[in-house]
Amino acid sequence: MWLPDRMSKPNPHLLMAAAQHSLSLGKRRGPSRAICLHLAGEVLAVARGLKPAVLPECSSAGAPALQRYLKELQRLGFPVLGLHILEIGGNNLIISPQHVCQRLEQVLLGTVALVDVSSSQPHPSVCSLDQLQDLKSLVAEVVTHLQGLQRDLSLGVSYSKLHSSDGNLCTVFGVLLGYPVSYTFHLNHRDDNCLAFTPLRVFTARISWLPEQAPILLYSFSVPESLFPGLRDILSAWEKDLRTRFRTQNDFADLTLSSEVVTLPAVTL
Template identity: 60%
Template sequence: MSALNPQALVAVAQKTLGVGKRRGPPRAVCLHLAGEVRAVARGLKPAILYDCNAADADQIQRYLGELQRLGLLFQALHILELGGNILIVNPVQVCQHIQQVLCSPVTFMDISSFRSHPALCPLDELGDLKDHLAEIMTHLQSLEGKPLLPISRSELSSAGWNLCTVFGILLGYPVPYFFHPAQGDSNCLALVPLRVFTARTSCCWLTGLPQIQLYSFSVPESLYPSLKDILDMWGEDLRARHEAQGDFVDLTISTEVVTLPSVVL
């Protein structure tokens, strides 16, 4: 696509995403958000969780509409509200990813606080998670065939859902975390060495923009040997999808091991 005017992207975000008397997010955040949205449209990630500020779904809907008007988006995205959170999703990519999770032996990492250390567990041991994922997929599939404009928006009741795990899946993480809801949101990751994976890419349609962070997730270092094949396949798939498009270049996937006194998910 032809180069876009960075100032136009900043102006649109600050106009539509302001909260109260405050303007929208700072310039750097506005440009990164535009890059992330474009990456979702390109299928490089299934969704993003909007956390730039306290803008509501109406504002984000208007924001995406303005991006379409500027020519940044070439296909329909969808705004999905879950548990008071707002995700910008590529319905086709999300459904494909959920289908893979439901039909393949995807491994999860149980980090419930009652455990002395993280452990691997299969989907079949995670209670109603299958039903919740199937509900999301059915809901998004019902959007097929709707016109590109305006940007669609919906809300799903998620009472009792493990949103940490659901968001990990919707955001495309290859090995999501899981904890038992009865344990609250505490976990057993404190002072546990974690291998953090970060994937970044550069926009070739927006000059002067720092690299866009596509993914950032972690796995306990103790589980990494068992998960290496899954993580390698995820990296190969991301590289293949990256090479199949022309809006982003110079994909990098890096890792580092960190140990933190506490981990909030």
């Protein structure tokens, strides 16, 4: 199997300077060291195809600031060409358009699970995309939007805005971020859900990157424990695909997947 050349390990101080210089928003202090290094690792993971997108903690910095940041990373040797900043509903995601389109096409084919957690029902339940026509339309709109950009993405770090914000953006973000299971709910009940005191199996995936730095949290999502047996095949397929993608790169090491069951008095989506 062909493996791409490993990118030389950048200096953590330079990574922190790149983020703080680009994303400080005029404040005296920019993002913390931990946030700076984690964001850089997530961007590299998107570039290497380990996740389709990242929603930065500092996404409120705006698209121009994120473009400056990615250009700073490019100066440090990051493979950011082809990445794109997509604004949806006032949120800016750094995405790999190719991998996002692949992911959304899987959603349209029904290979990504959707779990309805609307507060109007007593328990979470698996639902189909055909039951969520607004979501289906929004997913198709994002695919069409990104496919229309493909020819221009080789020019550098690009930006576009999806003006439509109809539909459940919480669900769309879950899909864009590569979760194999995404929660959905009726928008008229968006301030509440039926996950309180419901046992949830929380899945995490971590990878090692910079020496003497904390691992990168690549994924973190949950599924109701009661639905886990029925979702096992989808979760296994997602894990197999992630491990396959992991083997095609040399920048990260020590992929670790784990899960634990938690019960919380309230869950915010």
